[in-house]
Amino acid sequence: MKKLNVVGHDAVRIDLKEKITGTAKYTDDFAFGPNLLHMSVLSSPHAHAEIMGIDTSEAEKLPGVRAVATGKDFPQKIGLYLKDKSILPVDRVRYIGEQVAVVIATSKKIADEGCRRIKVDYKVLPSIHNQMKAMDADAVLIHPNLGDYEVVPWLNPQPGRNISHIRKIRKGDTEKGFEEADFVLEDEYAVPHVVHAALEPHITVALYDYNERFTFWNSTQSPHTQRNMIAEALKIPHQNVRVVAGSVGGGFGGKAGISMEALGVVCRKVPGFPVKLRWSREEEFYNSSQRQGLQAQIKIGVTKEGKITALKHKLYWDVGASAEYGNNVVNATGFSATGPYYIPNVSIDSLAVYTNNPPCAAYRGFGYSEFHFGLESILDSVAKHIKMDPVEFRRKNAIKVGDKVAYGVPMNPSGMHECIDRVAEAIEWGKEVESKDPDKVIAKGFACAWKAPAMPANAGSSVFIKFSEDASINVELSGMEIGQGLHTTMAKFAAEELGLPLEKVRVELPDTDRSPYEWQTVASHETWALGNAVILAAREAKERIFDVVHRAYFLEKEFLYLEDAKVKNELDPTFQLPLKDFVISGIETEHHTWIGGPITGSGSYIPEFTNAMVDPETGQGGHPNVHYTVGAGAVTIELDKKTGVIRVLHMAEAFDAGKAINPDLAKDQIVGGFVQGLGTALYEEVHFDKDGKILNPNFTDYKIPTTLDVPYKMDPILVEVPQPDGPFGARGISEHTMIPVMPAVANAVANAVGLRIRDIPLTAEKIALRLNSKEFKPEY
Amino acid sequence: MKKEISFILNGNEVSLSVSSDEKLLEVLRNTLGITSPKYSCGKGECGACTVLLDGKTVRSCIMLAVEADKSEIVTLEGFQKNGLTNIQKVFLKHNAFQCGFCAPGFILSTDELLRENPEPNEEEIREALAGNLCRCTGYKNIIEAVEEMVKIRKEGAEQ
Numbered sequence: 001m002k003k004l005n006v007v008g009h010d011a012v013r014i015d016l017k018e019k020i021t022g023t024a025k026y027t028d029d030f031a032f033g034p035n036l037l038h039m040s041v042l043s044s045p046h047a048h049a050e051i052m053g054i055d056t057s058e059a060e061k062l063p064g065v066r067a068v069a070t071g072k073d074f075p076q077k078i079g080l081y082l083k084d085k086s087i088l089p090v091d092r093v094r095y096i097g098e099q100v101a102v103v104i105a106t107s108k109k110i111a112d113e114g115c116r117r118i119k120v121d122y123k124v125l126p127s128i129h130n131q132m133k134a135m136d137a138d139a140v141l142i143h144p145n146l147g148d149y150e151v152v153p154w155l156n157p158q159p160g161r162n163i164s165h166i167r168k169i170r171k172g173d174t175e176k177g178f179e180e181a182d183f184v185l186e187d188e189y190a191v192p193h194v195v196h197a198a199l200e201p202h203i204t205v206a207l208y209d210y211n212e213r214f215t216f217w218n219s220t221q222s223p224h225t226q227r228n229m230i231a232e233a234l235k236i237p238h239q240n241v242r243v244v245a246g247s248v249g250g251g252f253g254g255k256a257g258i259s260m261e262a263l264g265v266v267c268r269k270v271p272g273f274p275v276k277l278r279w280s281r282e283e284e285f286y287n288s289s290q291r292q293g294l295q296a297q298i299k300i301g302v303t304k305e306g307k308i309t310a311l312k313h314k315l316y317w318d319v320g321a322s323a324e325y326g327n328n329v330v331n332a333t334g335f336s337a338t339g340p341y342y343i344p345n346v347s348i349d350s351l352a353v354y355t356n357n358p359p360c361a362a363y364r365g366f367g368y369s370e371f372h373f374g375l376e377s378i379l380d381s382v383a384k385h386i387k388m389d390p391v392e393f394r395r396k397n398a399i400k401v402g403d404k405v406a407y408g409v410p411m412n413p414s415g416m417h418e419c420i421d422r423v424a425e426a427i428e429w430g431k432e433v434e435s436k437d438p439d440k441v442i443a444k445g446f447a448c449a450w451k452a453p454a455m456p457a458n459a460g461s462s463v464f465i466k467f468s469e470d471a472s473i474n475v476e477l478s479g480m481e482i483g484q485g486l487h488t489t490m491a492k493f494a495a496e497e498l499g500l501p502l503e504k505v506r507v508e509l510p511d512t513d514r515s516p517y518e519w520q521t522v523a524s525h526e527t528w529a530l531g532n533a534v535i536l537a538a539r540e541a542k543e544r545i546f547d548v549v550h551r552a553y554f555l556e557k558e559f560l561y562l563e564d565a566k567v568k569n570e571l572d573p574t575f576q577l578p579l580k581d582f583v584i585s586g587i588e589t590e591h592h593t594w595i596g597g598p599i600t601g602s603g604s605y606i607p608e609f610t611n612a613m614v615d616p617e618t619g620q621g622g623h624p625n626v627h628y629t630v631g632a633g634a635v636t637i638e639l640d641k642k643t644g645v646i647r648v649l650h651m652a653e654a655f656d657a658g659k660a661i662n663p664d665l666a667k668d669q670i671v672g673g674f675v676q677g678l679g680t681a682l683y684e685e686v687h688f689d690k691d692g693k694i695l696n697p698n699f700t701d702y703k704i705p706t707t708l709d710v711p712y713k714m715d716p717i718l719v720e721v722p723q724p725d726g727p728f729g730a731r732g733i734s735e736h737t738m739i740p741v742m743p744a745v746a747n748a749v750a751n752a753v754g755l756r757i758r759d760i761p762l763t764a765e766k767i768a769l770r771l772n773s774k775e776f777k778p779e780y
Numbered sequence: 781m782k783k784e785i786s787f788i789l790n791g792n793e794v795s796l797s798v799s800s801d802e803k804l805l806e807v808l809r810n811t812l813g814i815t816s817p818k819y820s821c822g823k824g825e826c827g828a829c830t831v832l833l834d835g836k837t838v839r840s841c842i843m844l845a846v847e848a849d850k851s852e853i854v855t856l857e858g859f860q861k862n863g864l865t866n867i868q869k870v871f872l873k874h875n876a877f878q879c880g881f882c883a884p885g886f887i888l889s890t891d892e893l894l895r896e897n898p899e900p901n902e903e904e905i906r907e908a909l910a911g912n913l914c915r916c917t918g919y920k921n922i923i924e925a926v927e928e929m930v931k932i933r934k935e936g937a938e939q
Contacts, residue, residue, distance in 0.1 A: 012872055019880025020868045022816030022856040026881060029815035199820045199828055199881045199915055249818070249881030250915050281821045483879030483916045664875060668921065672878065675918030699825035699913065707906040707919045714920055 005563075006495045006502055007728050010664040013488045014507065015481055019247075027203045027219045027246035032274040036205075037066055039263065039277040040111035042101040042118050043286070044093035047127035047356040047692035048142070051091055051100070051120060058117035059103055064110035067269035068118070070101045074265060076233040079324025080225070080257045082157060082164065083150040084143055085359070087233060087262050093122070094142055094321035095358050096692045097286030102266050104275050129692050131318035131353035132295055134162040142321060142354040152456070154612040154624075155327050162354040164323035167334025169348035169406045169619035177310025177345030181301025185382045189374030190759040191294040191742075193318070193686040194679075195285055196363055197704050200249020202288050203278040206264030208271050215242045216264050219249065221256040221480050222520040227512045229258045230265060243512045251482035252676070253362030253735075254288045256522045257325040285697035289361035290686060292326060293318035296374040306388045306396045310345040313337045315371055319352045322359035327352050329360075332454030333367035335407050335619060339375045340416050340450035340630045341394075342403040348619070356692050362522055364676065364735045368451045369742060373760055376447035376743030380750065384780035390747070391424050391446050398448065399630070407619045412627040415721035419632040419654040420448065426652035426715040427634040439642050442649070445748025446634045449739035452625035453523035453732065457610040461530040462516035463537040465494060465601040471504060471565050471579035475537075478510035478518035479530040484734045485665040486526055490534050492661050493727055497538035499562030500579075516602070524629070524732030527661065529605055531727035536603025548596035549577065552587040607725075627723060629731050631655035633674070633740030635711075637748040644768030646682060646745065648709075654717035655736055659729035663718055666733060670716035673737025679705045680738070681745040683761050754778025785849040789814070790858025798845040805829045805840035808855065816856035816884040820913075827912035830885035831855045837892045856884040859891065867891055867929060874925035878916035885912050890926055899930055 018024040056068040071090035077083035093100060103114030128134045128142070139162055143149075147159030155165045178184055205217040214236075220226055223243040231238045248255060260279060267275040279287065299312040315333060319326040334350030383393035398416040405411055423446070424430075433442045464476040475494045481487040491505035510518070518530065546557040549567050559570040562579075569575040581587075586596030607626045614622035633653040637646050653670050660666040683703050687695040696702040722729025742760050750756045755771050756779050770776060786795040789812065798807055808814040808831070817840050820828035824839035831840045832854040860868060867890050870876075877883045886909065893900060893908040900908065905926045906919075914922065 013875050016872055016875060016877065016880070019877055020871050020883050020887065021860060021864070022884050024880055025815070026818070028809075028819065031813065197915055198879070199826060199913060200818065200879070201820065247881075248879060249820075250879045252915070278819070281823065483877075485878070668875060668878065668917065671918040671920045672916050673918075676915065698823055699821050700823070704913060704915060705918075706910045706913060707923060708910045710906075710919050710923075712902070714918070 004496060006492045007661050008659065008663070011488065011502055011662055013485055013665065014491050014502065015487050024247040026200055026249050027205065027217050028278060030205065030217055030246060032205060035273050037104050037106060037270060037273045037275045038108040038111045039102050039104050039266065039275050040108065040115045041099045041263065042115040044096060044098040044100050046093060046122055046124050047096050048125040049093050049122035050125060051089060051093060052123050053121040054101060055119040056101065059114040062110065062114050062117060064106040065103055065114045066106065067104040067266065068101065068114065069266040069269060077150065078229055078233045078258065078262055080229065081152045081155055081327050082324050084164065084324050085322045087265060095356050097358060098321065099263060099287065102263055104266065104270055127356035127692060129355055129357055129688060131293065131316050131355055134353050134355050142356060155331065156616050164319060164352040164354055165327040165330050167331045167350040167619065168617055169334060169346055170617065171406050171408065172345035174310045174312050174345045174347045178301040180303070181309045182304040183382065183386055184299065184301045185378060185385060186299040187378050187381070188758060189296045189298065189377060191370040191373055193290045193293045193357065193360065194684045195290050195686060195702065196252040196254035196288065198250025198252055198254055201279040201281060201284045202255065202260050204261040204264040205274050205276045206267040207274040208268040210271055213240045213242065214265065215244065216261060217244045217246060218261050219246055219255055220261065221248065221251045221482055221522055222258070223478055223510050223512050224517050225520045226258050226261055230262065234265060245480060245509045247509065248480060248482040251480070252364040253366065253522065256362045256520055259289055260287055282697040285686065285694050286358050289325070290320065290358055291363035292329060292360040292367065292370065294370040296371060298374050298378050300378055300382055302382055302386060304386055306386060306393050308341060308343050308397050311338055311343045312347045313375070315350040317350070317352050318355050318357060320355055320357040320359040323352045323354065325361035326359065328454050329362065329367040332452070333371050335624055336368065336450065336452060337371050337375065338406045339372060340399045340448050340628070341397040342399045346406045348406065357688065364673065365451065365738045366454050366523065366735065368449065369677065369680065369739045372447065372449055372739050373742040373746065376740070377746050380747045381756065381780040391420065391429050394448055395420055407614060407622065407624060409623050413721050413724060414628060414630045415656040415719040416630040418719045419630055419656055422654040422717045422719065423632040423634050423652045426717060427636060427650065429634065433636070435638055440638050440640050441752040442636060442638050443748050443752035444634060444636050445744045445746065445751055446632070447740035447743040447747060448632045449736055450628045450630045451736045451739060452628045453525035455519065455523050455525060457612045458606050459519040459529065460604065460606045461518050461533040462604040463530070463533040463602065464516050465537045465541050467583035467599045469580065469584045471500070471583055473498065473500065473505055475505060475507045475534060476515050477507065477530060477534070478512070478515045479526045480521035481509065482521060484669065485662060486521065488665060489527055489661045490530060493531050493534040494538050497535055498542060500565050504565065524735045527730050527732045528723065528726045529607070531730060533603040533605040535727050536605060537601040540603060541599050541601025544599050544601065545583070548582065548587060552589065552595045627731060629656060629733055629736050631736055631740065633744050635744045635748050637745060637752065639749060639752045641753060641771060642768065644764035644766065644771065646749065646762060646764070648678060648711045648745065650713040651711050652715040652717065653737060653740065654719050655733040656719040656721050657733045658723035658726050658731040659720055660718045661728065661730055666718055667716035669734045670737045671714055673734065674714065674741055675705050675710055677738035677741025678709065681742045681760065681762055683763055685761055750780065756780065783846050785846055787848050787850065788852040790854060790861060800846055802845045803841055804843040804845045804848050807845040808840060814855050814857055818881055818884070827885040827889065828882055830888050830912065832888055832892065837889050856887060859888065866932065870925045870929050874921045874928070876917065876921040876925045882912060882914045886922060894929060898933060902927060
């Protein structure tokens with residue numbers, strides 16, 4: 001492989017200087033002038049109720065109120081994969097906090113007061129807050145019209161039940177597999193709702209102009225998808241919707257698809273005035289789509305030699321009151337709930353169950369964190385039952401290149417075993433450490449992880465490249481820099497391909513009027529998919545450069561190459577033509593005519609081998625995922641037996657990035673994802689009262705990790721088994737880094753004191769009460 | 781109720797009329813066009829709105845603007861007005877931030893820490909910055925950058 005000058009080397013992020021100088025403009029930092037109006041939202045106080053009538057007259061009379069809207073004005077259905085919600089509800093509310101009406105006014109204070117003056121007549125209905133109860137035959141139906149909603153062909157809604165989608169996998173014969181097993185273990189695991197807690201709340205500023213066009217300034221991971229969903233919902237031309245992206249202060253999936261941004265369309269009632277809606281932190285908890293709750297039932301069979309013979313995995317997801325996006329979490333995990341292991345006989349049922357809890361959707365990990373908690377916990381238990389070291393047990397079963405995954409497709413190249421070995425080495429697996437404090441125990445826990453990008457089979461990316469006079473370039477794209485380093489990665493691909501130093505590349509945030517199409521920045525697929533589009537665009541620009549040089553100097557293109565911002569010739573080292581001499585002006589001939597012109601390139605990419613249309617009863621027959629990224633993680637914890645407090649002393653995580661484009665930034669993803677996972681392992685949980693009201697919608701009562709919670713020793717490790725169809729061999733790792741954390745810490749607790757926690761998080765209170773109760777019996 | 785107040789903002793005297801219930805953050809952002817302090821939690825829990833008031837960090841999202849009367853306020857805009865500071869340079873070198881939303885708050889909290897305790901150890905750094913939340917980075921690079929700032933200071937490299 002040719003020597004790489006930019007890719008694979010560490011660099012300072014290209015977006016960092018603007019961030020540490022406050023130059024980066026987040027959406028709330030844009031100035032809209034004195035005509036800016038403010039929107040407030042009236043939320044439902046009931047988890048489930050019919051809307052019998054809404055009286056907005058008192059709000060409309062309030063001085064300063066410019067417009068009021070309800071579901072009568074904006075009843076349009078909207079949704080990414082299943083249109084199960086309206087812009088504003090028409091006849092029914094389905095969770096506490098659901099947006100019932102909005103008020104636009106000259107100040108936020110007046111808009112808030114306007115909301116208080118709206119009278120809604122509700123007929124309260126029974127509500128359901130637990131997915132297992134929602135599946136009862138006599139459960140109240142949350143979406144009685146489920147069968148009428150528009151839906152993509154690869155989802156399977158169950159009208160007449162509170163089930164929005166079922167993904168089934170049937171591979172081999174599980175009953176036979178359990179018969180072949182020497183040991184069979186069954187267990188149940190639960191994961192609660194958590195929130196993204198991005199520091200920047202959701203925000204939209206929307207303008208409807210007299211030219212009948214909408215412009216939205218959004219904090220978003222999905223500018224083009226938002227444009228598409230709004231244009232489709234309102235049945236207006238796409239060119240009449242423009243989405244301009246500000247810097248994004250954290251996404252983690254919460255700013256994917258569309259949520260509160262849809263309310264921006266109410267600005268149509270006040271043409272010519274920009275209207276701002278920004279969630280308060282409390283609204284952020286209710287209305288930015290939480291992570292699904294999960295109840296998992298697992299049955300696993302193993303031989304005494306440690307081979308897994310069969311797995312039955314039932315995943316009951318609490319998707320909340322809407323599953324328009326969350327259904328794909330359920331779908332994706334259905335395909336993948338074996339974890340990164342070769343298992344000959346598999347049965348998986350993954351069910352999206354509606355409840356009257358807030359809607360859930362994408363959250364870093366896309367459901368994989370949740371099912372790995374149960375799966376990686378039971379793997380430790382089963383290994384200990386057959387007296388096998390849990391790491392050795394994982395090595396024995398870890399998936400290899402070419403092994404058939406649960407839906408029958410061969411596993412892509414990947415370094416699962418290397419990840420296991422490197423983490424085991426870093427954490428010094430098997431080496432016992434004793435605490436100096438007799439009340440405390442030091443122990444280790446291990447877990448593996450995998451994840452595939454979950455996206456429609458034809459999710460597309462596209463890129464434009466244009467040169468400037470000094471041979472610097474703009475790489476125009478709509479993949480979102482949300483902190484993960486996308487701009488730096490894409491700049492590096494272009495720089496490497498065009499023989500430019502990184503400083504010559506500028507990447508900007510998108511505007512759907514001017515920037516090429518991107519489906520969404522989700523699924524950790526951008527390094528791979530958008531990266532491929534960048535390379536195609538760079539190669540097109542390169543081809544044009546060589547073509548100009550060929551026509552001007554009659555040199556054969558096959559011997560030309562780009563290096564140090566120059567065109568060079570393999571056959572003639574003295575030929576060195578600086579790009580800046582001609583990429584705009586062209587090359588002057590002896591006759592003073594000019595050859596060439598401004599150099600540009602474009603590239604488009606979709607995976608042309610994926611197919612989401614599997615058999616609904618078996619999950620076989622398609623190719624729903626592009627590839628998996630694999631990894632492993634381990635922790636050393638110190639557990640205080642009296643207080644239940646866990647302190648993570650050391651963590652190690654290894655992920656197979658295929659090719660790390662910027663190794664230090666890739667390691668930063670491992671560290672950041674680990675710490676985000678640590679919050680969900682130790683204390684993060686949305687607490688609801690019995691009616692579905694959130695009891696902790698703030699950072700005092702819902703804690704996220706601070707500097708004090710971070711282990712002193714963190715070992716992020718990169719494994720590089722190239723992805724054959726990836727740019728320079730790369731594949732994504734960003735979401736994956738959260739996935740092993742919950743089970744690794746839970747396994748460490750079990751290893752420390754024999755306490756098996758089946759309901760994450762591992763709060764000090766939970767551990768202390770259970771460990772010190774009379775009924776406590778050590779188990780695996 | 782409106783009240784006339786005045787303060788020094790980033791070296792310049794500012795006089796303005798504010799409502800008695802307006803928060804300092806709202807006045808800075810909406811009236812004075814200072815955008816580096818951010819709204820995030822609205823309750824003083826996260827540190828994204830941090831500014832320096834008479835040299836001490838305050839949470840501008842919960843401080844009433846009238847309380848800032850006659851004070852001296854420095855935001856990131858003023859903090860860097862003579863160019864990138866050493867704190868920013870070292871954060872840059874360490875790729876200390878990802879989405880960057882929390883960065884202005886961290887920079888000003890780090891400045892306060894290093895003025896009050898020029899040679900903090902790692903625990904003291906963690907303690908001092910525990911009031912600034914970051915959801916992206918896991919804090920590792922932030923802490924390591926501050927340790928390097930301390931080292932640079934110790935070695936007298938900083939003037």
